[in-house]
Amino acid sequence: MTEITSAALVVNAMSRKGRRLFEQACSAMDALPYPVDAHAVENPEDLEATVRRALAKKPDLLILGGGDGTVSGLVDLMVGHDVILGVLPLGTANSFARTLGIPLDIAGAVEVLRTGAPRRIDLGMIDGDYFANCAAMGLSPKIAETVPHGLKKVFGRAGYLGWAGYQFLRFRPFTLIVGEGENRQRMRxxxxxxxxxxxxxxxxxxxxxxxxxxxxxxxxxxGHVKRRLIRNWVSNAIKHETRHEEVREFRGKAMRVDTIPSLPISIDGEVLAHTPVTARVAAGIIRVMAPIP
Structure with missing residues (x-):
């Protein structure tokens, strides 16, 4: 097992909740058998610089605290460094932590840092941008790209859901093209x-x-009608047998992906690209602290 003698913690603490969770995380990490150089970053624009400074000190473990967007936005900086990624899930969906089997509470996630083992994993890539979990095209990136600045802060969750409903009314199915040349496949x-x-x-x-x-x-x-999207999400949420209907999957090391019309792509919740793109895998490129099976 890899011995860890030093760690750095970088938490996206933009909100009041983020600052409180940072303090809880620091208290929980007092039980770790190595020192943790902790940083609460209240301005998201300072996250990259903070991670770079932390990496310059060559810690064995770099713990990122935040949601999926925080992890995906910073994981690029870790590629090529001999450092293990630690995940402190402080977001809403925490899909990456769920994939790894990391508990979603602070105490449980810190226990994985204490008792877990490094696991070598892949990262996805959209053109040259690494991502940890999932990119998407369709309604969700359209909402993220168009939502008025400050809407959620002023009107709360109800305001955001209202905007999502407005975009759903305007949303239309689109054409997907996977692959190139004679082997490309086209579907609605x-x-x-x-x-x-x-x-x-x-x-x-x-x-x-x-x-x-x-x-x-x-x-x-x-599908040609947008209610198919609602049916797919609901059937997946309740694990209904219909969740596999009208779904097609393609897999490989790299694929060209295009749409008509060109659409925004959200990468773990952040709109960072537009079609066409090349989606690929960076196999085994990083190590992450995960529960021992």
Whole structure:
């Protein structure tokens, strides 16, 4: 087992809740048998610089505290460094932590840091951008790209859900093209997921995707009417047998993905690209602290 003698903790503590969770995490980490250099970052724009400074001190373990977007946005900086990733799930969906079997409470996640073992895993890639869990095309990135700045802060969850409902009324199915040349496949779809793991939005949607398979999975929810999307999400949430209906999957080390019209792509919740793109897997590129099976 790899011996850990030093660690750094970087927490996205933008909100009041984030600061409180940071303090709870620091208290829980007092039980770890090695020192933890802890940083609470209240301005998200400072996260990358903070991680770079932490990596410069060459810790054995770098613990990232936040949601899936925080992990995906910072994991690029760890590639090529001899450092183990630790995950402190402080987001809403925490899909990456669910994939790894990491408990979603602070005490449980810290216990994995204390008793777990490094596990070598893949990362997904959209063109040159690494991501930890899942990218998507369809309604969710459209909402994220168009939501008025400050809407959720001013009107809360109700305001955000209202905007989501407004975008759903305007949403239309689109054409997906997977592959190139004579082998490309074209279909009408309501959502596309590019996955390195089974969870998206905290729900197990892509059961065939594994974090250490050496392949990326493109899952298309096929259909000409948008109610198919609602039916697919609901059937997956309740594990109904119909969840596999009207779903097509493609898997491989790299695939060209395009849409008509060109659409935004959310990468673990953040809109960071637009089609067309190449989706690929970076096999076994990073180690993460995970529970021992």
């Amino acid at each position: 779809v309501v959502e596309v997921r590019i996955s390195n793991g089974p969870y998206h939005g905290g729900v197990e949607l892509i059961e065939s995707a594994e974090v250490d398979s050496g392949e990326i999975v493109v899952q298309a929810v096929c």
